[in-house]
Amino acid sequence: MLVGTMLGTAAVPAAAARAATTRAAACPTGWGSQAKTDGDATATPVRDIRTGRHDCHDRMVVDLPGADRLGYSVRYVDRLYQDGSGRPVPVAGGAVLEVRVAAPAYAPETGEPTYPARAGHPLPGVDLTGYRTFRDARFAGSFEGETQVGLGVRARLPFRVLELQDRIVIDVAHSWTEGS
Numbered sequence: 001m002l003v004g005t006m007l008g009t010a011a012v013p014a015a016a017a018r019a020a021t022t023r024a025a026a027c028p029t030g031w032g033s034q035a036k037t038d039g040d041a042t043a044t045p046v047r048d049i050r051t052g053r054h055d056c057h058d059r060m061v062v063d064l065p066g067a068d069r070l071g072y073s074v075r076y077v078d079r080l081y082q083d084g085s086g087r088p089v090p091v092a093g094g095a096v097l098e099v100r101v102a103a104p105a106y107a108p109e110t111g112e113p114t115y116p117a118r119a120g121h122p123l124p125g126v127d128l129t130g131y132r133t134f135r136d137a138r139f140a141g142s143f144e145g146e147t148q149v150g151l152g153v154r155a156r157l158p159f160r161v162l163e164l165q166d167r168i169v170i171d172v173a174h175s176w177t178e179g180s
Contacts, residue, residue, distance in 0.1 A: 053131055058134045059170065093136050134152070137151055
């Protein structure tokens with residue numbers, strides 16, 4: 001009986017260690033919080049900006065259907081200033097990520113908006129209720145072929161930027177530590 005109890009007790013910490021290892025592997029760190037950029041640009045306009053919640057991070061996706069080259073600059077800023085006017089754009093959160101996409105939010109031929117946002121206002125259709133990391137998402141504007149968004153996050157956390165077919169993805173981790 002004593003042997004069974006000892007084996008059962010030893011099995012519990014081993015199972016917990018395996019679960020922690022699995023969870024840690026599922027939530028990678030190492031993304032860092034330094035600026036991430038790609039100098040490409042496109043005339044293909046932004047059509048949508050959407051967000052999603054995941055186990056390890058919150059995600060913002062900028063859709064550019066038909067774009068073959070994607071350019072961006074994503075970095076933490078003390079305060080977001082609108083291109084062209086220099087006006088500050090208030091963004092709630094403990095830290096602000098400036099997301100610049102090297103694509104207009106208007107049709108280059110006509111100047112007609114392709115993404116129905118207003119400078120200084122929340123992103124249309126984006127509801128951040130229940131998100132662990134995202135706090136605010138504001139459209140700063142589209143000026144001279146670049147679209148600018150302020151993403152308010154809980155704190156200065158690690159992030160990554162992915163270029164996928166027709167879209168740019170920004171993932172912001174829920175924490176600096178694995179498995180959190």
